[in-house]
Amino acid sequence: KPPVTGACEHAYDSCALKFEGTSGVQTYAIGGQDNYPFTPRIVAKSGSPLLGVLNANISPQFIDEGKPPIDVADDPAALQRFTPSHFKPFSSGFGGKYSGIGHQTFHMNQLEVAKHRCVRVFFTHYQKLKSEDPFIVEGNINVHGHSDMCVVFRTK
Numbered sequence: 441k442p443p444v445t446g447a448c449e450h451a452y453d454s455c456a457l458k459f460e461g462t463s464g465v466q467t468y469a470i471g472g473q474d475n476y477p478f479t480p481r482i483v484a485k486s487g488s489p490l491l492g493v494l495n496a497n498i499s500p501q502f503i504d505e506g507k508p509p510i511d512v513a514d515d516p517a518a519l520q521r522f523t524p525s526h527f528k529p530f531s532s533g534f535g536g537k538y539s540g541i542g543h544q545t546f547h548m549n550q551l552e553v554a555k556h557r558c559v560r561v562f563f564t565h566y567q568k569l570k571s572e573d574p575f576i577v578e579g580n581i582n583v584h585g586h587s588d589m590c591v592v593f594r595t596k
Contacts, residue, residue, distance in 0.1 A: 477540025
């Protein structure tokens with residue numbers, strides 16, 4: 441059952457980040473390789489700052505139409521709780537220089553619970569890269585709380 445539009449798009453609009461080469465909420469297949477990105481590289485919607493590796497130390501959220509966002513770790517439908525870091529950035533696949541979103545191992549019914557959902561991942565730290573070659577790290581930026589440094593996507 442595809443998610444109803446509305447809440448997911450609103451969450452997407454609240455985030456300053458997106459996936460490279462995309463616009464709007466994208467849908468990605470989950471359940472493939474663990475601990476490896478299933479999305480393209482994470483970039484700023486505005487083009488700046490140029491992002492390197494990102495970290496997330498806040499639980500991602502499921503965004504369901506007509507309900508407040510819920511931390512994935514608090515979803516009662518999962519027979520085994522999701523960890524607060526189940527969906528998170530991984531730099532593997534990008535030569536360790538950039539990040540995309542991947543997932544940890546699914547257990548019991550977690551994969552079915554996580555499919556056909558809208559997910560928001562918040563970032564708590566990112567590398568700001570110089571905007572010209574060589575794209576070296578210019579600064580390490582800490583982000584506090586549920587800020588606009590986030591990405592939103594749908595799962596299938």
